[in-house]
Amino acid sequence: MRYTRLGHSGLQVSALALGCMSFGEPDQGGHRWSLPEDESRLLIRQALDHGINFFDTANVYSNGSSEEIVGRALADFAPRDEVVIATKVHGRMRPGPNGGGLSRKAIFAQLDASLRRLGTDFIDLYQIHRWDPEVPVEETMEALHDVVKAGKVRYIGASSMFTWQFAKAQHLAEGNGWTRFVSMQSHYNLLYREEEREMLAFCADQGIGILPWSPLARGRLTRPWGDTTRRSENDAFGSALYDTDSGDRAIVERVAEIAESRAVPPAQVALAWVTQKSPVTAPLIGVTKASHLDDAIAALGLDLTQKEMDALEEPYLPHPVAGHTIIR
Numbered sequence: 001m002r003y004t005r006l007g008h009s010g011l012q013v014s015a016l017a018l019g020c021m022s023f024g025e026p027d028q029g030g031h032r033w034s035l036p037e038d039e040s041r042l043l044i045r046q047a048l049d050h051g052i053n054f055f056d057t058a059n060v061y062s063n064g065s066s067e068e069i070v071g072r073a074l075a076d077f078a079p080r081d082e083v084v085i086a087t088k089v090h091g092r093m094r095p096g097p098n099g100g101g102l103s104r105k106a107i108f109a110q111l112d113a114s115l116r117r118l119g120t121d122f123i124d125l126y127q128i129h130r131w132d133p134e135v136p137v138e139e140t141m142e143a144l145h146d147v148v149k150a151g152k153v154r155y156i157g158a159s160s161m162f163t164w165q166f167a168k169a170q171h172l173a174e175g176n177g178w179t180r181f182v183s184m185q186s187h188y189n190l191l192y193r194e195e196e197r198e199m200l201a202f203c204a205d206q207g208i209g210i211l212p213w214s215p216l217a218r219g220r221l222t223r224p225w226g227d228t229t230r231r232s233e234n235d236a237f238g239s240a241l242y243d244t245d246s247g248d249r250a251i252v253e254r255v256a257e258i259a260e261s262r263a264v265p266p267a268q269v270a271l272a273w274v275t276q277k278s279p280v281t282a283p284l285i286g287v288t289k290a291s292h293l294d295d296a297i298a299a300l301g302l303d304l305t306q307k308e309m310d311a312l313e314e315p316y317l318p319h320p321v322a323g324h325t326i327i328r
């Protein structure tokens with residue numbers, strides 16, 4: 001496993017982060033395709049055996065069940081100090097006022113709930129899952145600074161939003177001497193490259209780590225166009241993101257051609273493309289089978305040529321912004 005620093009921070013993370021949205025009791029929350037605890041534990045163990053030290057979950061994943069499963073597995077399998085636990089806040093965890101969002105009250109309550117579910121007294125990377133237009137960003141940034149100073153959080157990060165929003169938050173933190181974000185989780189893969197317009201360049205310039213989410217377009221880059229799986233048939237958010245063919249089919253076919261010429265599965269090619277894109281730090285990989293993890297590890301060693309990178313990118317057409325406003 002390769003390790004790298006998360007942006008300009010001192011935090012060392014593996015070049016792959018295990019996305020833990022796949023783990024959660026299927027009858028809790030909106031992910032009917034997620035894996036129950038016994039199956040999840042096998043994959044978490046396998047990831048640790050491969051040297052992955054970076055685990056990404058969220059309070060909303062399977063309504064907290066992902067955090068519970070990940071917390072118990074990591075406590076059983078690894079010393080706390082050796083793993084980097086990332087989770088997120090913003091999504092609604094209960095109906096009614098203050099049940100979600102990024103107010104001071106919600107952040108303090110949701111952080112304590114995540115700590116309880118994860119069975120730990122600190123989060124390594126606490127991320128805002130989206131922008132909250134209803135809360136002054138000053139309130140959010142000061143609250144995040146306070147939870148760092150209270151020792152409950154080591155670093156803070158953000159996820160999908162417009163670059164101007166992210167820049168505004170960073171500027172505000174800097175001006176007030178508050179903790180700055182060290183990472184951005186962006187929707188980024190061969191089927192969705194709109195982040196190349198502004199966000200990736202901003203992060204490279206500012207030394208902010210980039211963590212692409214859904215690097216395989218929730219599986220669509222791994223199989224022939226139109227093929228389905230249990231997950232894809234039960235993944236409403238994925239259908240909303242990808243299931244209109246705006247030139248995507250040609251990209252999926254290009255991935256398959258290069259995979260065939262290299263005699264490797266398409267997943268390896270699509271993931272190798274993400275890991276080779278500067279300034280990506282570590283994609284958040286989604287796995288529901290042991291072989292998915294093996295492919296992800298192999299992708300780190302698959303060195304695509306510039307010609308192959310260009311061929312993969314060539315069919316892309318601009319897409320409408322997707323993934324900024326809905327939380328899953």
Ligand SMILES: NC(=O)c1ccc[n+]([C@@H]2O[C@H](COP(=O)([O-])OP(=O)(O)OC[C@H]3O[C@@H](n4cnc5c(N)ncnc54)[C@H](OP(=O)(O)O)[C@@H]3O)[C@@H](O)[C@H]2O)c1
Nearest residue numbers: 019020021213214215216217218219229231267286292295
């Ligand atoms: N910040 C955010 O808003 C946000 C949003 C989404 C996700 N995330 C993070 O990103 C992580 C990854 O998201 P994702 O699961 O959508 O990632 P993904 O890597 O795009 O998709 C994972 C899916 O691809 C398929 N797959 C993976 N490897 C494969 C292989 N070798 N061969 C064939 N199929 C393969 C599997 O589909 P099947 O299960 O259908 O076989 C798997 O469930 C999440 O766990 C979460 O941590 C964050």
